[in-house]
Amino acid sequence: MADQGRDPCPIVIINDFGGAFAMGIVGGTIWHGIKGFRNSPLGERRAGAFSAIRMRAPVVGGNFGTWGGVFSTMDCTVKAIRRKEDPFNSIIAGFMTGGALAFRGGWRYARNGAISCGLLLAVIEGVGIAVGRYFAAAQAPPMQAPMAA
């Protein structure tokens, strides 16, 4: 049955880009805030933390957003080529994203980026499927005992 509740691909890509950017900003703020606080001298710690956040958090957000946007674009492209919706779409999209973001550094970087990103996505997908099956089995109704003759 067609899933009419889903937005079309371009909207999903913008959605994913924005969501990943926001996650990167939040994570970068926490990470670089703590780092800037720890690396600043006493009396300058708050200013050091704010300075580090101002300098580095948008960069982390941009990197996350780029990854999210490229991944989502690849996912929609793979879906259109395979005309299927299954976990392999995400794994192939992750492989292509890792390669596409690292190809400028040469074939070794592209290969390593593609393989590591594809493996990461495969592990996440595998864990997701395993957890889904476990909960489905736990919530299944108990089998009835056979009728006595």
Add this chain to the structure above:
Amino acid sequence: MSNNSNILKVFNPPESRDLTPNECTHCQILQTVVLTGGGAYFASNMPFRVQPGQRLPPAATQAWQGGVRGLGFAMLAFGIYNAWYFFSPKAPHA
């Protein structure tokens, strides 16, 4: 992010199913745009252009640049074929 997210779908995968032709019209349009746009970008050798005074990484050899360019031409050809097929009367959604 809402439920309409390809990233969240990774953590909560939907059931496997085949997509109907009408269901994926927008992804086919996007696929054509990605293939033609990305193919033109790769084929133009723009990714390996550097500012004066900057250097490419040593691993980005001429052979690798040629390979990327070849991939770009292949993507461009596939994208043009896709665009032609999408508007042809043989397309499944037509």
